[in-house]
Amino acid sequence: MKGLRLLTPALALTLAFTLKGEEWTKTWTVGQQPELRIEAGDASIEVEGTNGNSIKAHLMTEGVPIGPSGVEVIEHQNGSSVEVRLREHEEHFNFGHHSRSIKLHLTVPRQLTANVRTGDGSIRLRSVEGTLGINTGDGSIEGDSLGGDLNAHTGDGSMQIEGKFNGLHLTTGDGSIRARASQGSTVNSQWELRSGDGSIALSVPKELGADLRLRTGDGHIQTNLPISVMGLQNEHEISGKLNGGGSTISVHTGDGSITIDPS
Numbered sequence: 071m072k073g074l075r076l077l078t079p080a081l082a083l084t085l086a087f088t089l090k091g092e093e094w095t096k097t098w099t100v101g102q103q104p105e106l107r108i109e110a111g112d113a114s115i116e117v118e119g120t121n122g123n124s125i126k127a128h129l130m131t132e133g134v135p136i137g138p139s140g141v142e143v144i145e146h147q148n149g150s151s152v153e154v155r156l157r158e159h160e161e162h163f164n165f166g167h168h169s170r171s172i173k174l175h176l177t178v179p180r181q182l183t184a185n186v187r188t189g190d191g192s193i194r195l196r197s198v199e200g201t202l203g204i205n206t207g208d209g210s211i212e213g214d215s216l217g218g219d220l221n222a223h224t225g226d227g228s229m230q231i232e233g234k235f236n237g238l239h240l241t242t243g244d245g246s247i248r249a250r251a252s253q254g255s256t257v258n259s260q261w262e263l264r265s266g267d268g269s270i271a272l273s274v275p276k277e278l279g280a281d282l283r284l285r286t287g288d289g290h291i292q293t294n295l296p297i298s299v300m301g302l303q304n305e306h307e308i309s310g311k312l313n314g315g316g317s318t319i320s321v322h323t324g325d326g327s328i329t330i331d332p333s
Contacts, residue, residue, distance in 0.1 A: 092136045094129040094143055098152045104182045105151040111141070111158040112190040113172035114209070119180035119197035125152050126177045133170030134158075141172055192227070199233070210245070228268070237261065242268065246326070250333050251275065257317040269326035272319075273333035279316035282330070284308045289327040 100123055108115060113129075127145075134140045144155040156174065172191075178184070178198060185203040186193060192209040195202070199217030207225045216233030220240070228245040231238075234254045238261040240247050246268040257280045263270050269289065274280075276295065284291050285307045297310035321328050 100150040107153040109155040110188040111156040114191035279313040
């Protein structure tokens, strides 16, 4: 029949192979002060802190084989430092219009230094603390029960973050930010929350001391904590002190509202 294409046995076998789900798992034993580096291609990532001295990675794919013909896993350990990279060979599986997903789940010691990056996928963290660097080119970032210094960036996506922080840097090119700093948080150095286009809501402990710099290009500012205002203020910009001041908390959005609440 004109226009009808039949699958050859070899192509049919290849299609069936790539459409099924596949998994890969590995565990590394680490010592004190573990370090983790993830370069995950376009995968979504989940990182969960647990008690113990090991890092476990579990890769799950659908519509994509694991290996040189699809998603290749490159891993390396040097003492307490573990690196995992996912290399995607799209030329081998980018045919047709079947759905595909790549998910990487990691369980890690609660205390660690981590650098986690994906090009196009969401990132979720739970119950980890330390020096945390998080980056996605396009996707949301979520974190709860975090601690330490968090530096997170997404090119296009929302953020929802909660934890006890010493340092906090959150930036998104396009999306809202909701951040809650719990009791015990301190502004050891400047905090920064920035969105190119989206609202920002920040909750901090009532007793936190800091200088506030709040600015929106197009939106309103609402502060539900007592602030000693410094200099001129208007509906788009406020500068002031919380509890006598301290290091700076800078909050800026190009287009959206800003809200400061007690946590």
